[in-house]
Amino acid sequence: MKKLWTLVRGMLLFAVVLVIAMKVTGWNGLVMKEIPGVLQTDDYASQYILMVDRSTGKAVYEKNADQKAYPASLTKMMTTLVALEHIKDLSASAPVDTATYQEMVSLNASMAGFYGREAVTYRDLLYGTMLPSGGEASNSLAIHVAGSTQQFVQLMNDKATELGMAHTRFTNPEGLHDAKQYTTASDMAKLLDYALDNQNFKAIFTKGTFQTTPTANHPQGITLKSTVLSSLNAAEQDGFEILGGKSGTTYEAGQCWATLGTSGNREYVTIVMGAPLEDVSHPDHAQKKDTLDLFAEVSASER
Numbered sequence: 001m002k003k004l005w006t007l008v009r010g011m012l013l014f015a016v017v018l019v020i021a022m023k024v025t026g027w028n029g030l031v032m033k034e035i036p037g038v039l040q041t042d043d044y045a046s047q048y049i050l051m052v053d054r055s056t057g058k059a060v061y062e063k064n065a066d067q068k069a070y071p072a073s074l075t076k077m078m079t080t081l082v083a084l085e086h087i088k089d090l091s092a093s094a095p096v097d098t099a100t101y102q103e104m105v106s107l108n109a110s111m112a113g114f115y116g117r118e119a120v121t122y123r124d125l126l127y128g129t130m131l132p133s134g135g136e137a138s139n140s141l142a143i144h145v146a147g148s149t150q151q152f153v154q155l156m157n158d159k160a161t162e163l164g165m166a167h168t169r170f171t172n173p174e175g176l177h178d179a180k181q182y183t184t185a186s187d188m189a190k191l192l193d194y195a196l197d198n199q200n201f202k203a204i205f206t207k208g209t210f211q212t213t214p215t216a217n218h219p220q221g222i223t224l225k226s227t228v229l230s231s232l233n234a235a236e237q238d239g240f241e242i243l244g245g246k247s248g249t250t251y252e253a254g255q256c257w258a259t260l261g262t263s264g265n266r267e268y269v270t271i272v273m274g275a276p277l278e279d280v281s282h283p284d285h286a287q288k289k290d291t292l293d294l295f296a297e298v299s300a301s302e303r
Contacts, residue, residue, distance in 0.1 A: 006122065009250065009271075021083070029070065035038060043293070044063065044294075045275045045290060046063070046256075046272040046274055047063075047064055047273065047274030048063065048064045048065060048067060048184065048185040048274045049061060049062060049063040049065065049270075049272050049273075050063075050186055050189045050270070050271045051192065051270045052268065052270075053197065053266055054266055055066060055266050061294060061297075062186075065183075065184060065189075066167065066186050067184060067273055068167065068182055069253070069273045070181070070183075071168075071175060071182070071256070072248030072249055072250045072252075072253035072256050073133045073186055073247060073248035073249070073256075074175065074183075074246055074256050074258050074271075074273070075123070075174065075248070076129050076133060076138050076173070076175055077130075077192060077258060078190070078191060079138045079142065080126055080129055080130050080138075080172070080195075081159065081191070081194075081201055082152070082155050082159050083122075083129075083145050084200050084201055085159075085254075089122070090121065090122045090123040090126070090200070092121060093119060093120075093121060093123070094120060094124075094125055094140065094141070095117050095119050095140070096114045096117060096136055097116070097122060097144075098116035098117050099137060100135075100136065100140060100220065101114070101115070102116065104135035104136045104174065105136075108133065109136075110133045110134065111132070111134050112128030112129070112133075112134025112136060112137045112222070113132070113134070113218075113224075114128060114134065114212075114217075117138075119216070120215060121213050123244075124137075124212040125141045126141065126200075127204055127212070130204045130246060131204075131209075131224040131227070132224050132226075132227060133175075133246075135175075135176070139173055139174055139249060140273045141173070143189070144238045149172060152173055153302040156173065157169065159225045163190055165183070165187040165191060166187070167184045167186075168184065170183060175248055177251075187259055189258075189270075192258050192269050192271070196260060202260075205246065206225050206244030206260065208230065209224065209225050209230045211223055225232075226245065227247040228246065228247050231242065237292070238297035239263060239302075240262060240263040240296065241263055242259050242260070242261040243262060244260050245257055245259035245260065247287075248273075250276060250277075251277055253273065254274040254286055255275040255277050255285070256272065256273075256274070256275070256285075256289075257270075257272050257287045257288065262300060263295060263298050264299070266300055268295070268298065272290045272291055273287075275287040275290060
């Protein structure tokens with residue numbers, strides 16, 4: 001009996017030590033890093049997270065930030081940036097490519113609402129790519145800029161190399177799942193931070209709604225809405241403001257958000273990826289909750 005009691009006490013002591021260790025280190029079977037005094041818990045559903053203070057370039061919070069992840073439509077941030085760096089006149093005509101329009105319809109991709117051959121402009125395609133995450137818009141941009149989606153993808157990968165995105169590879173401009181198209185939260189943050197220095201990109205990224213050019217197909221134009229900003233309201237943002245964002249969702253990638261926000265006098269880039277997705281028709285928006293919680297914690301730490 002004495003030996004049994006000694007064994008039980010030993011097991012209880014081990015359990016207590018383990019719980020204390022988990023509280024202190026934040027260990028829960030995942031690789032994560034915390035900045036003392038800011039974010040001290042891992043109550044986030046997203047598997048891959050990086051939040052960066054743009055003024056210092058330092059991580060406020062990271063979780064599996066350098067581990068391989070699928071980007072889904074966060075891909076379109078690179079599509080938009082590369083297109084902007086090659087377009088001379090945003091008002092120039094850039095009709096929707098019919099072949100890729102039909103392909104995106106057949107693959108049930110997210111669409112901006114344009115028709116094949118619709119006589120829109122580069123600006124329309126850019127906003128159609130970023131705000132509603134239109135597959136027909138992103139691929140039409142690719143073809144007008146580079147002649148084909150394959151050649152445009154090469155430009156995307158060249159840009160990724162230039163930016164030091166060493167763990168990223170693109171295979172398409174629209175972000176539909178491909179096991180060979182991958183990235184990390186760290187690389188996505190690097191991309192977004194760089195792209196936001198492009199004023200045209202920032203204007204698109206932070207736009208809530210945009211009215212496209214009137215065409216024969218849409219005489220009044222199309223009202224495009226940001227999938228990120230349209231899902232937020234002021235009441236959810238106490239002490240901070242999310243200025244813009246890009247969403248991405250596939251079963252393989254999970255629910256993803258890339259956002260720019262402010263708290264105090266600082267700008268933050270936040271990448272959340274891999275929030276579990278059980279039903280694409282009824283998502284739980286865990287990536288939104290994670291983003292809001294991250295900003296709320298930062299805001300609270302500044303008070």
